[in-house]
Amino acid sequence: MVKHSNEPVLWSLFSAGGVFAAFVIPVHLFLLGLAFPLGWIPAPGYQYLHALVTSPLTRIYVFALCFLALFHWAHRFRYMLYDGLQIKHLNELIFVCCYGGAIFGTALAGYLLWTFH
Amino acid sequence: MAETISLEVLRYSPEHDAEPSFQRYDVPVHKDWVVLDALNYIKDKVDGSLTFRWSCRMGICGSCGMMVNGEPKLTCATFLSDYARDGSPVRVQPLRYFPVIRDLVVEITDFMSKLQSVKPWLIRGDEKPVSEGEYVQTPDQLDRYKQFSMCINCLLCYAACPVYGLDPVFIGPAAIALAQRYNMDSRDEGAHERMDVLAQHEGIWGCTFVGECTQVCPKHVDPAGAIQQYKLTATIERFKSFLLPRGAK
Amino acid sequence: MSDTRPSARYTEYHPRWYRTHVSTWWWLARWPYLRFILREISSVFVAWFVVVLLLQIRALSHGPDAYARLEHWLQNPGIVLLNLIALFFVVFHAITWFNLTPRAMVVRLRGKRVPDRWIVSANYAAWAAVSLVVAWFLVRS
Numbered sequence: 001m002v003k004h005s006n007e008p009v010l011w012s013l014f015s016a017g018g019v020f021a022a023f024v025i026p027v028h029l030f031l032l033g034l035a036f037p038l039g040w041i042p043a044p045g046y047q048y049l050h051a052l053v054t055s056p057l058t059r060i061y062v063f064a065l066c067f068l069a070l071f072h073w074a075h076r077f078r079y080m081l082y083d084g085l086q087i088k089h090l091n092e093l094i095f096v097c098c099y100g101g102a103i104f105g106t107a108l109a110g111y112l113l114w115t116f117h
Numbered sequence: 118m119a120e121t122i123s124l125e126v127l128r129y130s131p132e133h134d135a136e137p138s139f140q141r142y143d144v145p146v147h148k149d150w151v152v153l154d155a156l157n158y159i160k161d162k163v164d165g166s167l168t169f170r171w172s173c174r175m176g177i178c179g180s181c182g183m184m185v186n187g188e189p190k191l192t193c194a195t196f197l198s199d200y201a202r203d204g205s206p207v208r209v210q211p212l213r214y215f216p217v218i219r220d221l222v223v224e225i226t227d228f229m230s231k232l233q234s235v236k237p238w239l240i241r242g243d244e245k246p247v248s249e250g251e252y253v254q255t256p257d258q259l260d261r262y263k264q265f266s267m268c269i270n271c272l273l274c275y276a277a278c279p280v281y282g283l284d285p286v287f288i289g290p291a292a293i294a295l296a297q298r299y300n301m302d303s304r305d306e307g308a309h310e311r312m313d314v315l316a317q318h319e320g321i322w323g324c325t326f327v328g329e330c331t332q333v334c335p336k337h338v339d340p341a342g343a344i345q346q347y348k349l350t351a352t353i354e355r356f357k358s359f360l361l362p363r364g365a366k
Numbered sequence: 367m368s369d370t371r372p373s374a375r376y377t378e379y380h381p382r383w384y385r386t387h388v389s390t391w392w393w394l395a396r397w398p399y400l401r402f403i404l405r406e407i408s409s410v411f412v413a414w415f416v417v418v419l420l421l422q423i424r425a426l427s428h429g430p431d432a433y434a435r436l437e438h439w440l441q442n443p444g445i446v447l448l449n450l451i452a453l454f455f456v457v458f459h460a461i462t463w464f465n466l467t468p469r470a471m472v473v474r475l476r477g478k479r480v481p482d483r484w485i486v487s488a489n490y491a492a493w494a495a496v497s498l499v500v501a502w503f504l505v506r507s
Contacts, residue, residue, distance in 0.1 A: 007322040008355035011348060021412045022460040027497035029415050029456055031504055033449030037440040044506050046430045053426055062423065066416045076409035079325045083283055109420055116427050131381035216383035224383055257477035279399060282388045327402045345470035
């Protein structure tokens with residue numbers, strides 16, 4: 001029995017994150033980063049946004065987005081460092097920093113959303 | 118009035134060279150000559166010591182793969198007229214990412230052993246005796262794997278794959294595409310045996326879908342597609358074996 | 367998988383092979399390789415968006431003043447430029463992702479493979495639809 005690699009799990013997270021990121025991040029970033037700050041489109045008010053994030057569905061959406069997008073980044077960035085910079089000898093360190101970073105970010109997102117008031 | 122074109126060919130003679138170096142040759146250009154014709158002209162008329170592999174000269178044997186101006190090409194299918202226009206020399210080098218034995222000849226045993234490890238033949242639990250007739254396959258079943266069966270083992274995809282270049286333990290595009298050719302064949306029952314080899318880190322998981330292998334393939338095999346499809350298959354199998362441990366294998 | 371490559375013994379009948387070293391800057395040598403690395407770099411900007419999103423959530427939680435400070439920060443020209451670059455990379459990610467999807471997932475209808483451009487078009491259509499839905503939720507007062 002061959003030892004099962006964990007790559008399939010990491011790849012699944014990467015793929016799911018890639019799909020989610022591809023579909024929703026462009027519009028989010030356009031609005032949040034450009035259209036609202038530069039006044040091209042009137043920005044939503046504080047009250048409305050606060051109410052929106054209070055809804056459990058929104059919190060689940062935001063959490064899923066952060067979780068999957070971060071693991072998408074972790075997987076891709078890990079391979080980019082591995083192939084792009086040829087620093088194979090730092091392989092374990094890269095692995096820990098990338099997925100560790102993703103876990104940390106996910107935990108932070110979870111904490112912020114759970115304690116949102 | 119014959120045109121001439123310059124070829125800069127990388128020469129390496131292990132007996133007396135520490136490193137390869139370029140040698141320039143001027144070759145007359147005929148309208149429909151390919152790079153292989155130029156190399157043969159050099160070997161016949163100019164420098165008999167030039168060493169290179171070739172055979173069918175029609176793009177089916179896969180022997181004549183080399184780097185032409187930095188791109189992996191079959192030299193029997195690369196026309197000099199595409200290069201003659203701007204007057205700069207055409208650089209011919211051995212296939213990238215493989216050890217060079219001499220001049221334009223590379224060592225491909227690594228690929229051969231990897232190919233063998235994926236068991237590129239039909240594996241069946243029990244063979245039907247000949248008296249029971251042939252295995253029947255519909256055109257739709259053929260269509261599932263036909264593209265991957267077009268591979269001529271020319272290794273241009275390995276020369277294009279940066280992952281193979283950086284980490285030669287990577288099993289590589291052609292080996293995976295050929296494994297898929299058999300996995301998708303309705304007559305085959307050996308997918309599990311191949312999975313043990315492919316599902317390791319040096320198997321499919323080293324691939325980052327650069328996609329250059331598919332771009333350079335002269336037979337339109339799309340090895341990159343084969344690898345990504347297999348990643349999905351392997352992932353589903355992994356989740357299945359996790360959720361139903363006894364039913365999986 | 368064990369290393370089955372033959373060892374390089376330097377004998378008369380097995381002379382010394384020449385092995386080229388791959389440069390750390392291999393990805394600059396050809397445009398397709400550079401495009402690949404840019405695509406991989408887009409993941410950094412995906413992570414950057416998560417940071418901005420979480421900053422927004424935190425600011426919302428801390429009250430109207432905190433949120434006003436965040437909005438002010440987002441108007442900073444340096445941040446706007448960064449977000450513009452990030453937007454370019456995130457859109458690049460989306461486009462490359464949708465274009466590659468049919469190669470990774472072959473869909474068969476009644477035995478025949480669905481043409482790649484149908485899958486790609488379906489992805490772009492869904493992208494437009496999802497973007498409209500998200501915008502509908504956010505472009506409000």
